[in-house]
Amino acid sequence: MKKSLIAVAVLGAMSSAAFAQSNVTIYGILDAGIVSERGGAAGTTTKVTSGAASASRIGFKGTEDLGGGLSAIFKLETGARIDTGALDNTNNVLFNREAYVGLSSKTAGTLTLGRQYTPYYETLRDVGDPFAMGYAGTAKNLFPVASFMTRNDNAVVYKTPNLQGFTGAVSYSLGETAGDTTANRQVGASLGYNNGPLNVAVAYNSKNNDTATVKTNGIGHNALIAANYDFKVVKVFGAYSKDKGLNSAPLNGPATAYSTTPFIASKDSSDALLGLTAPVGDTAGTVMASYIRKDDKEFNRDADQWAIGYSYALSKRTSTYVAYAKIKNKNGAGYTVGNNSEGGTGDKAFNLGLKHSF
Structure with a gap:
């Protein structure tokens, strides 16, 4: 009888574990290199x-199976400085x-x-930029993806499942300004189609610049x-x-x-990019190149960027790279x-580095 009760208890515990399977993953990127910047006043x-190619980081992510195809998920990720060992925050x-x-x-x-x-940000990084926001050739240099355009605090984000190649996302970031639900609010959305060799997407961002004390700052649109x-021989x-x-x-x-004298950002501009990546030799190597044009319609302070880079995979987790822009x-x-x-700090830069993922 006692043995039967023990067996039932074990089976019950195993059943509960199977129903509520969970896992936690520790991961990270270690990216360090030599950077030379020229052309600035200093x-x-x-x-x-x-983090020249990919920002160095350590993160924790996990899932718990709730049954019926539903899972609880979480992610915590912090930046790290490999050159000094400090937190990058x-x-x-x-x-x-x-x-x-x-x-x-x-x-x-x-x-x-x-x-x-x-x-x-995710659309430009994953679809439009051959440098994937990294290296000296990053689209960050001219496209408007700094500050709040990269990440939002207090954000509620919904992403659709993949529906025959179509995916979408909607983001709503609460401004959390007392007495005003619109001040400091940010809204974003994207719609993409990825099937076979073609990957195309559109995205939109709206930022309300009003504060608790100033209600006339207006909205920035992107x-x-x-x-x-x-x-195959080249990706455009x-x-x-x-x-x-x-x-x-x-x-x-x-x-x-x-x-x-501080350089003032434009309130009316456009950005255009053309680029490519191409496998080299045994496909462990990849050449990256791009041209970006910033057209400032407010002050006519335009800019052009040319960039080229090369990454070589030493293994699935480790690569070395060189880039110039x-x-x-x-x-x-x-810029x-x-x-x-x-x-x-200047109008030209050279990168040489090593990146390891775990």
């Missing part, structure tokens, strides 16, 4: 830096990269709450279309963004890189060549 800067934010919890359904999609990427097509990329309103084009680099600023423009983790 002169040439050469340094060992962290601002304002003492521990999980500065992402921090969210939510529910995911195989048929209904995913709903998450917390600090998360904007649909605009509309983006991005695409890539894989011809393209992107175009229209940016209108206050804070519609936040600067990625310092406003005083070339002069003590140059910006030609016009009519007093002050800088940075990388995935830094805004840069």
